[in-house]
Amino acid sequence: LPNLSRLDLSYNSFSGPLPAEISRMKTMQYLDLAYNQFNGTIPHEIGNLTQLQALDLSFNKLSGTIPPTLGNLTSLLWLMLANNSLVGEIPPELGNCSSLLWLNLANNKLHGKFPPELAKIGSNPMPTFLSNRQGTLVPGSGECVAMMRWIPANYPPFSFAYSLLTRKSCRSIWDRILKGYGLFPICLPGTSVQTSQISGYLQLTGNQFSGEIPSQIGMMKNFSMLHFGHNSFDGKLPSTIQNLPLVFLNVSQNNFSGPIPTQLGNIYCLLDLDLSSNNFSGVFPASLSNLHLLSKFNVSYNPFISGVVPSTGQLATFDKDSFQGDPHLKLPPFFNNSTSSSPEIPRPPIIKRTAKLATFLVVIILVLIILICGALSLLSCSFVKGPTDNPSGYLLKESKCRHDYTSSSSNSSSPWVSDAIKVIRLDRTAFTHSDILKATGNFSEDRVIGRGGFGTVYRGSLPDGRQVAVKKLQREGVEGEREFLAEMEVLSQDGVNWPHPNLVNLYGWCLDGADKLLVYEYMEGGSLEDLISDRPRLPWKRRVEIAIDVARALVFLHHECYPPIVHRDVKASNVLLDRNGKARVTDFGLARVVDAGGTHVSTAVAGTVGYVAPEYSQTWHATTKGDVYSFGVLAMELATARRAVDGGEECLVEWARRVVGENHQLGLDQYVVPVLAVGPGQNSGAKEMGQLLSIGIRCTTETPQGRPNMKEVLSMLVKILGYEGDTCYDV
16 A cells, blocks of 8 residues: 555554554555554554654554664654653654654653753744645545544643534644644743744653753744653753743652743733642742733742742642642731741640640630631521612622732732632521521532532522522632632623623622522523424524523623623523523623723633634634624524434534525525424424524524624514514614
8 A cells, every 4th residue: 555645553453563654655645553562663664654744653562762763853843642651762863853743652661861952843943834834735634533633632732622522623723733723822931922833742751851941942932732741851951941932840749859931921811831740949939920811830948949939920820739748838817827937836745744734725716716616607608689879889898809919019909719708698587508508408419409510509598588599619629729719800890790690690699618609589481492403492582582581681791891701601591580581691700801992801711512612722712702603503493493402413613504595596585494393383483593593503603703792682583573572672
């Protein structure tokens, strides 16, 4: 097979040595032999496959050294040798692989130093990209399974992306990668200016490498992820690492020493930084507070670090575990820190005659603690009874807003982690945490009315008789705190005139230790998701009215809040109905506020499969036009009584575009489309459902610029009903 360009034998049970005859396939571009039982050495003849762009031999039983002849593969983009038993050093010749952007040598038995020549990999991949732009890409190489191995889930932002990708979107992303187009924003070195330049990764974790990282690492300007964890690297971490557009840096479980480079604070797009389990020393660099996008941070078990962790900014949002085992590091007081500024001095043994006194003191202290905790629990939550005459009744009282704790004041502290600030009052009527436990039967399973990715919802009744839905967030640790903060940032920000008739009314919220609780008005009509496919229970007029209700909520969030709010998870299950059938939008677990003067929110997490706008896979920016797209999908569901994703070959958006396009070519009335979708005998309201479907198609235009805003959408929806509706909807 001399003309074969792609060979994929992965996930089989092939064994024995790799045949050197593979090298005769001179046109080979993609060779994937991963997840087999191949053993022996890697044939040096593979270096003759000069057109090779991807070589995956990972998860086999290969031994021996990495052949230096692989340095001949100047078109190679991927080299995946992880999870074998390879030994020896990294051959310096690999530095000749000028296109090599994705190198994974993890979990082998490699040793020796980091060769300075390795810093030259991926220095000039453009000739390969230009060749791919001019030629025809190999079919089948863009399958999601292969791409998930080559672009790992912990390569930001793909931990989010892979749950949303379909075969079609995988091909689109794969096409962009092979042609050298950027996937997500990275920062230019030393600035917060973002660009969509293509970037790669270097995975060396789980080997036996030693010695210092050479300063030449600063030349790797096309790499955004470095994973050097679980090795024996030592010496100083070179400051030249600031020249890389990093989003991920892990050097944990090594022997690095010397000060943490202050220059790390200049890598403004860094999302994940792990410096744990090393021997770093010196003063903790305050410059790390500049990393405003940091979502994961770990500097634990570096016993020689000293200094003070800032009590404001991004570092203050991480929990104490991020600084564990650093006895000389002084943490902010709200961390409830048991680590002092000096090493703990062993106490002398207590002599027998003082035992009774010590026991008495312990009992007294325990009693006092119980009394204090009991008093605090009575103050831990507060909830509203209803609107008051006070115009600021729905703004924060006796508490601090999010913008307070992110200020530069050295005396401010984070209310999200401080025991001193647990109460957000939305009115003067207070209820206790105990009331919530009683209302939900101590969060009994028989009170569960819903479950989602962010928590469980329980039905309950407060002492004043109000029926409530109590949402208990499930995520623990810093991620759970961030999700809770996201919801509260929306629901409690200044300038938001809650409540709104088309948003589920929040009675109050509580952050009490591990419990993160939201208490909402109970919606007796249930979830739209349970009704959307049932035309008899949800006739056409109600479907239009529900679309109008949801549109009004989004108009409020996008156009009447300042700064605007992007919901980011508009879908049928997040639309609830009250006893009168009015629709209200809920679940702000993913919502974000657009910065003043900004147009988008940079994010790595957003949305639900079937509702997510296509630009998220390219820009990773959440915008109000992304909400418009999600609303368009919801409008299509209402019009057709079909689900966004139903397991078929086509999602609802693709189906609607195809059917409407075919009928347009045939000259058929567009209003016949919903009738065709639901079958004969359901002709009532076909004209109106056709109009609703058309609005959904406009909202799901491929480019954000081509979509209307929510004010325009609401105007179109109102015209469907004209004066037939029972309710007058203001635009």
